[in-house]
Amino acid sequence: MTILSNSELYRFSPWLASASLIGEDSKIVAFEDQKYRYFHPLLKSFPVGQEGIIILRGPRRVGKTTLAKLLIKQLLIEQKIPKEAVIYYSLDQVADYKELYQLVTDILDYCRERTNAHIYLFLDEISFVKEWQRAVKQLADLNLLVKTTLFLTGSSAVDLLFSSEQLPQRRGKIYPADFEFSSLSFREFARLVDPRLTRSEFSPNKLPQYRKLLSDYLLCGGFPGIINEYYQTGTIADIYYDNFAKWIEGDIYKIGRHPQTAFRLFAEIAKRETTPVSLYELSKETDLASHATVSDYLTILDKMFLIYTARYFNLDQKKPDFKKNRKIYFLDPFIRNVVLAKNAASIDGAFEFSKKIIEENRPALVEEVTGASLWRKNNNLFYGRTGEKEVDFVSKDKLFEVKYQNKVTPGEFNYLNPALRKNLTVLSKANFDDKNKIFPAEFFLAGFTP
DSSP states (O other): OOOOHHHHHHOOOGGTTOOOGGGGGGHHHHHHSSSSOOOOOOHHHOTTTTOOOEEEOOOOTSSSHHHHHHHIIIIIIOOOOGGGEEEEETTTOOBBHHHOOOOOOOHHHHHHHHSSSOOOEEEEEEGGSSSSSHHHHHHHHHHTTTTTTEEEOOOGGGGSSGGGGSSTOSSSOOOOOOOOOOOHHHHHHHHHHHHHHHSSSSGGGGGHHHHHHHHHHHHHHTTHHHHHHHHSSSSSSHHHHHHHHHHHHHHHHHTTTTHHHHHHHHHHHHHHHTSSSOOOOOEEETTTOOOOOHHHHHHHHTTTTTTTEEEEEEEEEEEEEEEEEEEEESHHHHHHHHHHHHTTOTTTTTHHHHHHHHHSHHHHHHHHHHHHHHHHOOSEEEEETTEEEEEEEETTEEEEEOOOSSSGGGGGGGOOHHHHHTTTTESSSSSOOOTTTEEEEEHHTTOOOO
């Protein structure tokens, strides 16, 4: 039974009438109008002509749909792929795997009736579709994806229920086949906003410029649309905060959890940033029934690219202890600003509210951004403890301490034994001491290392 009409297909893929129409797509036009354009690495490595399933995960509003449209433009204009072999479809109105299966078979039939070329099928926001992996498994098992590249995008919440690991032996030979598109790190942000500065040689006299960049990053985070809005207007309109709050609420609701509970949890996380916290404590403060429920919510928020966690590492015993309290941080500064403004009922005037709370919490936020930078490189992030002393972060046997203050001296770290001290990098506010690896945080975050 066919459920797809040609008019519906042309609505989502207007280039079926003429390949040149891809240049008029609203996402393409908006991207080309931006001053600061982020080019995802996938644009250089997309596997043309390879059969398989690609999954692109990331939060809403980060640019996944725009990336899909840019890839389509590449295929149509640069690779000269027949227009009938390149299809985009948004799945926000597809209810379940049965509808998805029928939709995909309809699209493939349409393409194969018109071309023998390799087919590229872009299905956007697959997380809207209940049990989507069942349809994909069936399509693969019936050999209906022969000579087809299936490109799936989804808000990260989809990982909770439908991970790519549920598609063993069905992904084809494409490698890598899984990509993340989260908000930009500070390093990516700095390179986007001021490429001439970040490509130049390291110099201490450039610290004020990097400090300004970090201040901007704490305001607008790593979302390209917000970055362009901020640098174009000098502010961030309330509508952006409101829209982000609504998609967080909406995505949490769609996976069967309570948005109000999540925002109460956000508030407690913000209060305790940089401080180890127990699940029991969070359960008590948020009126959640148990620490297991808290853990469930934290997993969801992590998979939505909203928070990250640093677990406990015993530096004396050289091993982690997952029963100990954890540190929880926001992954992106703008998301932090959004949820705090929402919790404070301050969406009206959220930009000024954000500037105020940033100034009040700058050292903690520098620690948060530092941890996020390390987490993006290695998801196994820890905080350390030796005796009664704590080290902010442990990553791949390296230690990092954030001391965002005017004066830092090597003697402050004598509590570490020589082996640990050798592996310690201290991120300061202004100190340069290569011998003792004390380094301004802004330079480290931008990619310069001692």
